[in-house]
Amino acid sequence: MTGDAVPLLLIGCGKMGGALLAGWLSRGLASDNITIVEPAADLASAIRAKHGVTVVAAAAELPVDLRPAALVFAVKPQMMDEVVPHFRRFVENGAWALSIAAGTTIGSVQNRLGPEAAIVRAMPNTPAAIARGITALCANHKVTAGERQAAEALVAAVGDVVWIDDETLMDVVTAVSGSGPAYVFLMIEALAEAGRMNGLPADIAERLAEATVAGAGELALVSDEAAGQLRRNVTSPGGTTEAALNVLMAADGLPALLERAVEAAIRRGRELGG
Numbered sequence: 001m002t003g004d005a006v007p008l009l010l011i012g013c014g015k016m017g018g019a020l021l022a023g024w025l026s027r028g029l030a031s032d033n034i035t036i037v038e039p040a041a042d043l044a045s046a047i048r049a050k051h052g053v054t055v056v057a058a059a060a061e062l063p064v065d066l067r068p069a070a071l072v073f074a075v076k077p078q079m080m081d082e083v084v085p086h087f088r089r090f091v092e093n094g095a096w097a098l099s100i101a102a103g104t105t106i107g108s109v110q111n112r113l114g115p116e117a118a119i120v121r122a123m124p125n126t127p128a129a130i131a132r133g134i135t136a137l138c139a140n141h142k143v144t145a146g147e148r149q150a151a152e153a154l155v156a157a158v159g160d161v162v163w164i165d166d167e168t169l170m171d172v173v174t175a176v177s178g179s180g181p182a183y184v185f186l187m188i189e190a191l192a193e194a195g196r197m198n199g200l201p202a203d204i205a206e207r208l209a210e211a212t213v214a215g216a217g218e219l220a221l222v223s224d225e226a227a228g229q230l231r232r233n234v235t236s237p238g239g240t241t242e243a244a245l246n247v248l249m250a251a252d253g254l255p256a257l258l259e260r261a262v263e264a265a266i267r268r269g270r271e272l273g274g
Contacts, residue, residue, distance in 0.1 A: 038056075098122055120138070138167045
């Protein structure tokens with residue numbers, strides 16, 4: 001973490017906010033540089049006890065002299081209208097904002113924070129919970145180079161980071177990486193069920209499927225070879241893998257299914273975003 005990233009005001013500390021908080025603290029950000037707004041009393045109490053950070057229930061309870069460098073909105077998209085306007089005063093005092101509300105555009109956040117607001121929009125995914133996520137970032141023209149660096153440092157605490165210049169592509173990012181873990185979990189389910197249907201005990205089939213997908217993903221991540229080459233490395237001519245791939249790579253097979261799935265997610269994302 002860099003000095004540009006502190007002090008922070010984190011609004012919402014559920015699963016994604018909690019993952020970010022844990023990542024920041026693990027990277028050396030001092031707990032007294034973080035203030036959290038979390039209305040759920042039980043969750044707020046647990047956060048205080050575990051991390052020793054300041055937690056309040058609402059914006060009205062924040063000290064009048066608080067001057068955060070950045071606001072991080074980690075609330076559900078449907079809560080943004082209700083929550084965000086309460087923090088406009090911090091933007092007017094120089095804070096920039098990072099929003100991880102899925103489907104919520106930069107323009108929508110700017111309407112709630114004011115025309116001069118510097119805003120970075122983020123699309124993380126659920127592996128952030130174990131610091132193995134990937135987050136796409138997109139910024140408006142008000143965001144400075146230093147604020148871009150700070151935003152990247154904040155989300156790098158939970159995984160890899162990419163920047164998108166065209167905000168309209170965030171719907172594609174959401175369809176590929178935001179929703180993508182669900183596709184992979186479905187593959188694990190389907191692979192385990194195929195093993196069970198062909199005689200494997202259910203627990204062994206599940207372990208084999210989980211470890212295979214996790215291991216193959218890790219290999220793809222660390223290898224210098226592209227995924228296509230890694231696939232070819234496993235495939236012996238005339239062998240069992242080739243027989244299976246002939247089914248999966250048929251005209252109506254996995255590539256075509258995933259293309260349609262991603263397109264469906266993009267369409268839905270655009271509908272939800274208005």
